[in-house]
Amino acid sequence: MIDTDAVRGDFPILERRINGRRLAFLDSAASSQKPVQVLDAMADIYRNSYANVHRGAYTLSHEATEAYEEARHKVAVFLNATSDEEIVFTRSATAAMNLFAYGWGLNNLKSGDRILTSVMEHHANIVPWHIIARHTGAELRYMELTDGFRLDLEGAQDRFDERVKVVAVSGMSNVLGTMPPVGEIARLAHEVGAVLLVDGAQLVPHAPVDVQTLGADFLGFSGHKMLGPTGIGVLWGRRALLESMEPAEGGGEMIRDVRLYESDWAEVPHKFEAGTPPFVEAIGLGAAVDYLSAIGMDNVLQHDRELTGYALERLAGVPGLSIQGPADTVDRGGAISFDLTGIHAHDVATILDQEGVAVRAGHHCAKPLLRSLGLTASTRASFYVYNVPEDVDALVDALGVARRIFGLDGP
Amino acid sequence: MALEDLYREVILDHYRNPRNRAALGQANAVADGHNPLCGDEVRVELLIEGDEVAAIGVTGHGCSISQASGSMMGDAVKGRSIETIRILTGRFKGMMSIDGAGDPGLDPNRPGAVLGDLESLQGVRKFPVRIKCANLPWTTLEEAINNFVASH
Numbered sequence: 001m002i003d004t005d006a007v008r009g010d011f012p013i014l015e016r017r018i019n020g021r022r023l024a025f026l027d028s029a030a031s032s033q034k035p036v037q038v039l040d041a042m043a044d045i046y047r048n049s050y051a052n053v054h055r056g057a058y059t060l061s062h063e064a065t066e067a068y069e070e071a072r073h074k075v076a077v078f079l080n081a082t083s084d085e086e087i088v089f090t091r092s093a094t095a096a097m098n099l100f101a102y103g104w105g106l107n108n109l110k111s112g113d114r115i116l117t118s119v120m121e122h123h124a125n126i127v128p129w130h131i132i133a134r135h136t137g138a139e140l141r142y143m144e145l146t147d148g149f150r151l152d153l154e155g156a157q158d159r160f161d162e163r164v165k166v167v168a169v170s171g172m173s174n175v176l177g178t179m180p181p182v183g184e185i186a187r188l189a190h191e192v193g194a195v196l197l198v199d200g201a202q203l204v205p206h207a208p209v210d211v212q213t214l215g216a217d218f219l220g221f222s223g224h225k226m227l228g229p230t231g232i233g234v235l236w237g238r239r240a241l242l243e244s245m246e247p248a249e250g251g252g253e254m255i256r257d258v259r260l261y262e263s264d265w266a267e268v269p270h271k272f273e274a275g276t277p278p279f280v281e282a283i284g285l286g287a288a289v290d291y292l293s294a295i296g297m298d299n300v301l302q303h304d305r306e307l308t309g310y311a312l313e314r315l316a317g318v319p320g321l322s323i324q325g326p327a328d329t330v331d332r333g334g335a336i337s338f339d340l341t342g343i344h345a346h347d348v349a350t351i352l353d354q355e356g357v358a359v360r361a362g363h364h365c366a367k368p369l370l371r372s373l374g375l376t377a378s379t380r381a382s383f384y385v386y387n388v389p390e391d392v393d394a395l396v397d398a399l400g401v402a403r404r405i406f407g408l409d410g411p
Numbered sequence: 412m413a414l415e416d417l418y419r420e421v422i423l424d425h426y427r428n429p430r431n432r433a434a435l436g437q438a439n440a441v442a443d444g445h446n447p448l449c450g451d452e453v454r455v456e457l458l459i460e461g462d463e464v465a466a467i468g469v470t471g472h473g474c475s476i477s478q479a480s481g482s483m484m485g486d487a488v489k490g491r492s493i494e495t496i497r498i499l500t501g502r503f504k505g506m507m508s509i510d511g512a513g514d515p516g517l518d519p520n521r522p523g524a525v526l527g528d529l530e531s532l533q534g535v536r537k538f539p540v541r542i543k544c545a546n547l548p549w550t551t552l553e554e555a556i557n558n559f560v561a562s563h
Contacts, residue, residue, distance in 0.1 A: 346449050346474035347418075350538060354414050363450040376450040376472045405418050406475075 010035035021356025029382030041287035071286030096220030096235035101128035102248035111137030151180035171203030186215025208297035228288035232281035304334035334383035355398035416534030426475040431485030440559035444551030481548035
């Protein structure tokens, strides 16, 4: 159980009133709010210990470096990585996915090879593969969904063959909330010798993740969806694979030696961190990890599930509303996308905003998925540690207002 | 900001019963408009005869504001000259600008410059994130006309 009163007290923004109403923030799947602990950790560095990391032979630089590497350690412990060196800091989940696509994909794929992903992916796990496929001649293949909005692994069995060199799949859909069986996908991928990348942008903030049992070989996620700041992401990879992987960017920090016509790379993870890293943001992420660990990720998952269950129940009572996603909370996260017959998602979001309810409307950076569902846009409500049943009630009430304005309740 | 300013009955009527919503078999000017942020899609097809838009078709998917704006736009430009349509477009976009200043050089009483039903969309200005929705059909119309002019 989460003490939501105590948690809510840590998030100053929740005191804001929006259009005169209590704020019901239901867009954490896009980006979460930040507790004072994260804001303070970052302010403390800027106020007291700020200087560029590494290379500096003076106190401030040493302190900043220590704090940066401590943040790496916190993330490693959070994921149960075998060493801190398996944690590569990037600027976002998107950058992590691209680092893998360019660093691993560009150098390991060739014509005739296949990249296997799924139709429910975020654009960050599709578009990099379009680019890499164009460069290497490898082909992109997709796993489909079942009618129940689950990954159709059964129907995709024949797509796992020796031509598949990389499988790239989301650990939790940002649209459907679906959590596919990563362990089973890993088994299928490894049987044919493929490497498995998991897009953990939604999974890592909302569920306990132990990279030693997950089954993935690489995992990308961002800080801003898990109470941390923007501008920081992580690519976790198995150490041996990271060591054999080429850097995607060259510059300062990532080298051991540079001569006129060639250079040698630094050890992992630094060979993937060219330039001044977003170290204050990494420190903020470290504070976010502390915050989530104190709550306990099992509790986070359970809390999200309880709210999701309550929301699914209440939304079922809204006439004309259909949910795109699993109808129960099994293997499901707290992102609920829905369509309201007769009202476009944008109109829904505008009306909800007037009622203080913040939701996302649009294609959620998953156009192939929306298209496969026969939609161009949907409305999505998503939950996190600071949400309470009252937020769900506000959502349902505001949907009633939307139906009234659009004259859907009859004359 | 009252929602009633945004969702006027005339707008909802155009949304539910869009006018000019059919593909033109004999169009000679076409453009597609997208709002990549929300996925709204509009296709404007024109039959231009001489310097006049003889027929217009506005199709696509989107929110009430983009669809109503496209529906009213069709009514407003049908049978008008390209020059008049350019004036109308300028006036409409002026009405949609955040400061609402409009086109200062334009006499509102000039023939062809009257917005009529389209005035009902002025409440959109109070909802800045929705201005793009209202402008999308007009931007697409401009592109269709520009395509036509450039190729003739």
